[in-house]
Amino acid sequence: MTTGTRTALVDKFSYPLDIGMPDTDIKATKAALRQFTLHRLHAYGIEIGDGLRLMELAAENNSWSRSATSLADQILARAEDPELPKTVQGQAALFARASALQRISQVMDVENTPERRATYLAAADNFTRARAHDSRYEHVVIDTAGGPVTAWVITPNTAGPHPVALVHGGVDGWSMDWEGTALPLVEEGFLTVILDGPGQGETRFVYEHYLTPDWLDSYKQVCEYLLIRAAGMPVTAVGNSMAGALVILIASKYPIFAAVCSNGPVISMASTLVRHSYAKKLSTFCGTNPPDKQVRAVFESMELSVDRIQLTCPYLLLQGDSDPMVSLADGERLLKQVPAADKQMALFERGEHVINRYPADKHHITRTWMRDRVDRALLAASTPRM
Numbered sequence: 533m534t535t536g537t538r539t540a541l542v543d544k545f546s547y548p549l550d551i552g553m554p555d556t557d558i559k560a561t562k563a564a565l566r567q568f569t570l571h572r573l574h575a576y577g578i579e580i581g582d583g584l585r586l587m588e589l590a591a592e593n594n595s596w597s598r599s600a601t602s603l604a605d606q607i608l609a610r611a612e613d614p615e616l617p618k619t620v621q622g623q624a625a626l627f628a629r630a631s632a633l634q635r636i637s638q639v640m641d642v643e644n645t646p647e648r649r650a651t652y653l654a655a656a657d658n659f660t661r662a663r664a665h666d667s668r669y670e671h672v673v674i675d676t677a678g679g680p681v682t683a684w685v686i687t688p689n690t691a692g693p694h695p696v697a698l699v700h701g702g703v704d705g706w707s708m709d710w711e712g713t714a715l716p717l718v719e720e721g722f723l724t725v726i727l728d729g730p731g732q733g734e735t736r737f738v739y740e741h742y743l744t745p746d747w748l749d750s751y752k753q754v755c756e757y758l759l760i761r762a763a764g765m766p767v768t769a770v771g772n773s774m775a776g777a778l779v780i781l782i783a784s785k786y787p788i789f790a791a792v793c794s795n796g797p798v799i800s801m802a803s804t805l806v807r808h809s810y811a812k813k814l815s816t817f818c819g820t821n822p823p824d825k826q827v828r829a830v831f832e833s834m835e836l837s838v839d840r841i842q843l844t845c846p847y848l849l850l851q852g853d854s855d856p857m858v859s860l861a862d863g864e865r866l867l868k869q870v871p872a873a874d875k876q877m878a879l880f881e882r883g884e885h886v887i888n889r890y891p892a893d894k895h896h897i898t899r900t901w902m903r904d905r906v907d908r909a910l911l912a913a914s915t916p917r918m
Contacts, residue, residue, distance in 0.1 A: 543616075547585060548602035557595035560640040563809070564596040568636075575888040576639075576709045577632035582607075586633070600637035601651070604630040608658070620665050627662035631655045631708065639704050642812035644820045649737045656734055659708045668718070672725075674757050676750035679741030682734040683707060684726045685761070686718050693763035695790075695906045697722040698754075702773030702798075703813065706733035712891075713770060716899040722768070722906075723761055727754065729778070731817030743817045745833045748785055755786040766790035766906045770898060772886050773857070774798050777836050780870070784842035791905035792843060793898055795850040796886040799862050801831040838869050846874040846905045850894060852883020874905075 553561065565587065573583035582603055589599035610616060611626040634655035638648050663669040663684075670685045684707050688694055697717045701710045707726040714724040728735040730750055731743040741750075758767045768791040771779030776797030783789040798804070805811040805828060815827045847870050851863040860879070867877055878897050880887050887894045 547589065548599070548606055551589060551594040551598045551602050553593050553595050557597060561590050561594075561596040564640050565590050568639075569888070571891070572888045573636065575712060575886075575891060576636060576705055577628070577711060578636055579629050579632070582629055582633055586636070596640060597637045600633045604633035604637070607633070624662045624665060627658045631658035631662060634658065635706075635709060642809060642816065644736070644816050652733070652737045656708070672757075673739075674754055676741075676753040678730055678744065678747065678750040680735065680739040681730065681741060681750065681754065682728045682738065684711070684714075686711075686714055686724045686726070688718050688721050688723065690721060692723070693765045694721055694723040695765040696758050696762040696767045697724045697902065698758055698767070698769040698779070699724050699726045700729060700769065700771045700775035700779055701726075701732065702771075702775045702778075703817075705772060708733070710772065713772070713895070713898070716895040717770070717902065720899045720903045722902070725758060725761065729775070736817070742819045742822075743830045745829045747830070747833065748781060751782045751786060755782070755788050759788060766909045768792065768902055768906060770795070770902070772796065774801055774834070777801070777834055780836060780843050780847075781834065781840055783845060784840060787842075787844065789845045790909040791846045791848070791902055793848040793850065793902060795894070795898075796852065796855055796858050797836065797849070797866065798857055799836045799866060801834045802828060804857075805831060836866060836869075841866075841869050841871070843870050844872050846908075847872045847876070848898070848901050849875075849877045850880070850887055850898070851877050852880045852885065852887050854882050855885045857885045876901075 570580065570583050570587065573586070574580055578586070586599055586603060590596045607626050607630040611623055611630070634651055638651050641648050660671065668686050668689060672683050672685055673680050674683065699710050699714045701707065707728045710726055714726050717724050730741050730747050735741045767788050769779040769783060769789055770793045771777070772795045776794035777799065779792050780794060780797060783792050805814065811827070814831060815822055818827050818830050849863055849867055851858070851860060853860050863877060867875055880890050880893070883890060
């Protein structure tokens with residue numbers, strides 16, 4: 533490079549150096565590379581280029597966790613460099629990218645450690661900074677029977693009142709991760725409440741509110757909050773993976789919902805406890821080093837048994853025909869067991885768990901079906917009975 537060319541160089545983008553691979557990270561890194569495709573990372577809020585670099589670094593024998601946090605540190609250094617030009621939207625994008633990388637850095641963790649808590653809270657702080665300029669966003673804490681739960685609420689810019697959509701993630705994806713599911717619903721006029729349920733996200737790491745066999749009791753106050761925000765408009769729910777089952781159980785016990793959509797609902801969470809590493813991950817939802825008996829009791833309480841499925845509102849099941857956690861036969865059996873008169877399945881060819889390879893189609897059918905069912909409910913409510 534000539535001196536003149538070097539003078540014209542205004543910025544440089546590079547891969548982080550000296551990351552390394554501690555022996556303790558080898559197994560988790562290999563597992564992450566097996567489990568996370570680029571499109572799955574994108575579904576969790578990871579920018580495509582960040583996801584590609586993360587996968588490359590991990591494949592080059594660097595720790596998954598350290599690679600993700602190193603990439604986040606690079607982005608934060610750029611955001612905080614006083615010599616670089618800044619705009620509100622540009623800063624928001626940088627903080628959002630850093631937050632997503634910090635969150636994905638600990639997705640393979642199977643213990644609740646102070647370091648994990650610190651990383652997650654840093655991610656939450658950066659997400660807050662990313663959305664501080666956007667008046668549609670608010671962070672709320674809901675007091676429940678089991679303890680506080682946190683949520684991000686996104687309100688449309690249009691005049692209210694608005695129908696409400698509860699958006700609920702599962703084992704790996706929590707509130708901030710499912711912003712991408714919430715925003716299409718916001719565009720359809722829904723006020724969305726993206727929840728960190730018991731054992732998830734900030735509910736876990738700030739308030740130490742974990743899952744117990746009585747987890748469903750905490751959703752009484754959540755449902756009351758949804759009704760308050762709806763101000764007479766319909767309330768709906770979208771659940772992913774484990775929460776695809778949870779929203780069925782929630783709506784069965786608290787029949788306030790006008791429509792429910794499950795994406796990859798796991799029929800039997802307790803049956804997944806036979807996988808040792810996955811069982812350790814699930815145990816972190818129940819506290820710090822909880823006894824196995826307690827963990828099993830918690831996840832048996834989520835079983836989608838026939839006696840627990842009392843859902844009568846319109847129901848949409850998103851099903852992948854290649855889902856390793858919820859087979860097509862399981863999905864068809866569940867659909868038969870749901871007593872709702874209006875129930876449908878959307879089937880995705882080669883669809884994996886929670887359908888990350890079909891992002892546009894997944895969001896399209898969810899938003900249009902949900903809007904249609906809410907409009908039907910509003911029309912029925914406004915039509916005089918003969």
